[in-house]
Amino acid sequence: MEQPSYGEVNQLGGVFVNGRPLPNAIRVRIVELAQLGIRPCDISRQLRVSHGCVSKILARYHETGSVLPGAIGGSKPRVTTPNVVKSIREYKRADPGMFAWEIRDRLLADGVCDKYNVPSVSSISRILRNKIGNLSQPGQHETGGGVKPPAPPIPYSPVCAYSYPNTISPTGAKLGGPPGVGVGLSRAWPSVHTVSNILGIRAFMDPSAIAGPEGYQQKMEEWPCVNRTSFPSHAVNGIDRSPIDTDIKYNQSPSSLSGYMPPCPYSSPSQCGVYGGNYGHHWQPQGTGLAHNDSHLHTAMNFKPPSDVADRKPPSPLIKQQQQQHEALSSVHSLALPTSAS
């Protein structure tokens, strides 16, 4: 794919990459602020993220307990696994007059599939037509009961469980507005009691504080803060998402990184690129009085048990996701973000 050359600037002056999720750190921050009682509209203004996005992220968090973006791209796991096809074939063989909806019910009743991965009636019909045609359409293709069923052409694993993988899709970061858009937070939030100052993220969100003299002109791939290799690369939702490191197209070489920022003092899974990057020149959280009090944030970020999710989605991936998320959060918190000035 084409690497995004530039981020875009939204109406609030925030930088975003169209089509890509906000950095995890921002997502986490949105939830943190919300849990601190900050209104979504204030969060939107403060983080310069559209209120729609804030609303989405918070809604998603409330619904799933996850701040992580969903899995982008790819295809849903196929439900017509060889096992399902085999079962359908057996049902049809036992009762050639069986309707697709009956087969569907039977798949559910027999536990071959569950409600999440049971094929649709149309899918079953397609299976009957394409894969078991000689059984489903005896009038046309019946060649006798001894026909050896064709081998399922699909080489996927016969796993029925349908997962809804969520991935960490951290992407670019706030780098400041475009030339002329560098409206510092100090203008919109002049008080030292602003969310930014309270949480110590002014440099993070303040283009004037973080953008170079050329403002927002760097290509995305040149953004020192955009480097998804800095994100957790281990399993997400039970899926080894090690490729997640490579799916960032606008990464950078370590040399370029060091050219913009001191070596990240944080562990690699952290979003040092997001919060560090350019901001590192202006913001040295470690060892400062703005040391991040992550205890309250950890408290604030206690994720809801996915009780409501269990009924909506297969649970285990989400649990793993939340574990992943917790690690991500720990990573974020390990940035020693100065979320509290006190």
Add this chain to the structure above:
DNA sequence: TTCGTAACGGTTGAG
């Protein structure tokens, strides 16, 4: 003013 959400244009990755 605040908030929820549909529409939109974009990215992504499995098949």
Add this chain to the structure above:
DNA sequence: TTCTCAACCGTTACG
């Protein structure tokens, strides 16, 4: 290797 398609993304605009 390339293409397709359906998932997701965040922004914008509207109510």
